[in-house]
Amino acid sequence: MKFRKKPVVIGAVQWTGDNLFDVITFTDGAPSIRGTHASEKWDDYCRLVDADGLKIFTLEGKMNASVGDWIIKGVSGELYPCKPDIFALTYESAE
Structure with a gap:
């Protein structure tokens, strides 16, 4: 049998290596980095x-x-990375 998707x-954001805040906001919601303690924790996470x-x-x-990978949020809210060539062929x- 054959099936068509x-x-x-879907929602997606591409990981550039420089957009960690955007990726985390997309996957988990905007992180709180206000205040000294939160800012230090964010810096630790970046490292x-x-x-x-x-x-x-x-x-x-x-x-x-x-x-370069795309981070995809599926129809049920599930997350997964996708290689850019597969992403371009699929979406x-x-x-």
Whole structure:
């Protein structure tokens, strides 16, 4: 049997390596970085991502996202990274 993927609209942001705040806002909501303590924690998190890479928590577990990968939020709110070539073959702008 053959199946065709239903047309659905997803949300996505591309990880550039310089847009951690945007990626975190997309995946978890805007982080609070106001105040000394929150700002220090944000700086610690940025250093951790620089050292260990960006981790995306998916239904299958923790996955690494490389610079250039798209972070997709699926129809049920699930998150997963997608390589740019696969993203280009699978998705087009809905705007």
